Amino acid sequence: MELSHFMDIALRYKVIFFDSYGVLRNYKGVFDGVKEMLNTLDKHNISYFVLTNDASRAPEQLAEKFNRHGINEITTDKIISSGMLAHKYLESKINHGTVVYLGTEDSAHYIESAGLDTISIKDVDLDNIGDYRAIALLDDEGFDWNADITKTLNLLRKANMPVIVANTDATYPTSKSNVNVAIGAIADMLEVLARKTFIRFGKPDSQMFDYAFEHAVRERKVGLRDILMVGDTLKTDIIGGNKFGIDTCLVLSGNIQAKNAEMVINATGIIPDYICESVFA
Amino acid sequence: MELSHFMDIALRYKVIFFDSYGVLRNYKGVFDGVKEMLNTLDKHNISYFVLTNDASRAPEQLAEKFNRHGINEITTDKIISSGMLAHKYLESKINHGTVVYLGTEDSAHYIESAGLDTISIKDVDLDNIGDYRAIALLDDEGFDWNADITKTLNLLRKANMPVIVANTDATYPTSKSNVNVAIGAIADMLEVLARKTFIRFGKPDSQMFDYAFEHAVRERKVGLRDILMVGDTLKTDIIGGNKFGIDTCLVLSGNIQAKNAEMVINATGIIPDYICESVFA
Amino acid sequence: MELSHFMDIALRYKVIFFDSYGVLRNYKGVFDGVKEMLNTLDKHNISYFVLTNDASRAPEQLAEKFNRHGINEITTDKIISSGMLAHKYLESKINHGTVVYLGTEDSAHYIESAGLDTISIKDVDLDNIGDYRAIALLDDEGFDWNADITKTLNLLRKANMPVIVANTDATYPTSKSNVNVAIGAIADMLEVLARKTFIRFGKPDSQMFDYAFEHAVRERKVGLRDILMVGDTLKTDIIGGNKFGIDTCLVLSGNIQAKNAEMVINATGIIPDYICESVFA
């Protein structure tokens, strides 16, 4: 297994897609060296976007999390979140009426900004169901799992409507050794129990990459060969980038440790084009 | 599809295994006519047992639920619960130390009666993990799903130990149109997230039928051909009975409505030997 | 459930995406009335494309199957096959060397036209493995399942390389009551046995819809709201179209019979915007 120096690779491309968590930041905050790395890309006129499976906050808030750490390079227009795909779906396919959501009030932004009314699953009355157009699973916080997972299941048994999942991740790290269960895992459970087919947005699905590609093309003329996807997770970032037809770079600053990298790549059959220690080293 | 009269079938056997919910009782209580049916079996010297995927209460309490409705025929020794198999496993394989449980204090009975100490997941301190011997998933009540499902996952990431699931059902009915999510569904989610293999007890697993068979044999000399399994669920009662090699009877007083029975049997390929409207009609 | 007349719906759109099998044709040949329907679309200046999960033949050959039945309206440039996505992937990500394939010689076209060399799995020598760049699962014919499924598995155990699946369908109809097992089902089996993550192309994946969208945009200026997806299968055509954000129309001339349509829509939670008996009636 050959390790490359990130900047040696990056300078060959016109556009970089970065995963956020494990690549640019972790539970402690933004990694040292990220600002310098982004400045080098700017200097070489290389565009970049952050592709994140996150529907808990609006793009403005996601950018603000970087700005707060002094990374003003990552502006709102550089954020591509799975929530934005859910928003796009709601806008084109639902377009009026009320959507039930599981998540925080912040996450409901993605529904409201599509011109739709929202109701939290907490406030749904199963004995007097309104005319709901869809259910959106947005975030693991903001509702009572004991009561509201069951309530969602019973709502689906009473009324047939599309269910959209705006973050397909099953867990997310909260410290060096701990994880939280994410809404993607709750979605998987509910889908089996309800025996319905849910609609999922987020990496590795190609819709996410295509949406980012559209953003890149709006800025400048680029083809698939001009883009590099950089991520720490084989099952989302790397396989998704590979399938979309762009080059991929695995970094070892997140999910996968250097000593395990070769073993995990062989075990999964998901092969990145490059491997780097991090985007800053 | 030919419907049989239950007693015409039952009288050909020496032992009847009854599922509980949907067969002898539902959310409203014990069905009318069950007492008379059991008395007829008694008169003809036919033994019977109740096989239930329930680990929320001790056998005494499960029997008491029938006695409360005037069904004194169902005594504690006639109850075969999946919790009893979990108890047997803990007794033979763990036999000392402390077991972490998810469930009510009532459900912890199955661990304590195996001579083991218990600690609720609520009381586990992840920063100071004790010497736990196993985790037992017993009941969907008695803990905070938001906090404690995540805590269970992180406990499993820190310490390798067997996880036993004492009720494999994914949901259970709470009214004519509503269900609750059962501990079996939470176990399925946790097993995927932790990437471990859990140990499951309950129908359709043959261990449950074998345990009931041992009880039957203790009472009288019987072979597989002398036993009839009666249930309302193809995926637990009927396939489990078929695989164990005993005759099976589907009743239409629970999960499956008469108009759908033929379609569901064809769709699943799970074929009961008999179909009856109920055990009392 | 309200049935619409297809042409009443179609005339509201600028572009129609048609599934092929069960919509325009079946095992007997092209449906009567398809030619007239396409002529009406032409007259109203409505573009159309055929989206098919088929990698067994080149687009030219797929178009020829329609032409042979007198449907000259469907030209090669109107065919969007899952094989074309596989081709695009091979071109952008592999771009030189030899690819092992499972399928007929016809299906290997999709690899060769990407400038790559091919070797049939039949001709691979496990004791002397060449420098293969990928394995492509293209078609269920053209190899010996007994020998070559096992050979593929052992090849993957010896050499780590991407595996692409150019048709995700599990079965396809061969007569009114019979089906064939398709390469998608063999891919599912091999993926589990090899414990690798394969790369799949074809509906319902949004990449297929996006590729067709690119073709449509090249012809004329259209947005998502100008496009209708027409299909007979909820799990590929309808859910795929819905997720991509375009309107969807289920036709009852293929997989789903009129009497079951409402039940199947409720059971799956996959809800088309319109339902029509067929595209020609």
Added chain:
Amino acid sequence: MELSHFMDIALRYKVIFFDSYGVLRNYKGVFDGVKEMLNTLDKHNISYFVLTNDASRAPEQLAEKFNRHGINEITTDKIISSGMLAHKYLESKINHGTVVYLGTEDSAHYIESAGLDTISIKDVDLDNIGDYRAIALLDDEGFDWNADITKTLNLLRKANMPVIVANTDATYPTSKSNVNVAIGAIADMLEVLARKTFIRFGKPDSQMFDYAFEHAVRERKVGLRDILMVGDTLKTDIIGGNKFGIDTCLVLSGNIQAKNAEMVINATGIIPDYICESVFA
């Protein structure tokens, strides 16, 4: 991870259950030292049985494979095969008529010895289906996968009947680095395609252990604590033994190499009571 000497462990038990492949033999033949080990067990009056997921041959033939290598200690009555459970099911639940089978003529023994007629899937005429009582998946050889897997699927679409799988293994080794696809993997594929629930026999299912326990009890008075299961596979031998409530011993002469043992045990959560290099070293 502490390694034990096998005989130090074995002498504490009254009965040993051995897996066959990877424990007593491999693709080269019976391991050196097995005869001496069995003689030592005989000397100490310790009973033993071979539990094997094999339905390709009658118990007599399975014993003969050992005898041929000079191991006369393993007599027919010491063989417990998953085929014997399939036989028991057919005898108690089907008991007359014709059963369709996939496998060699040798494997059909398990059906014929239950007093049933057999027909190979090869000889079934889909246009003129006989009155078949069940389908038995016995062995990966003896039929044409291209033609007969599809034929089995279409047979199941035309006629509802139980499908039994007499060997649940997905693969089996044929040399140091190669495996064959076993009938269990074909069963998994067919079950998904047919959307039916098949009936599976073999480790880790407790019915296999219970059947062996019955044989042990017939020889001498033993309880669960007197029995040790010895195997090289965590997912069948060890989890199955653990769940059945008996002690388990992992040997490193087959599937799992010494350097990986700890990692695999942690990754799966399947924990043997003992680990030994082999049964003879």
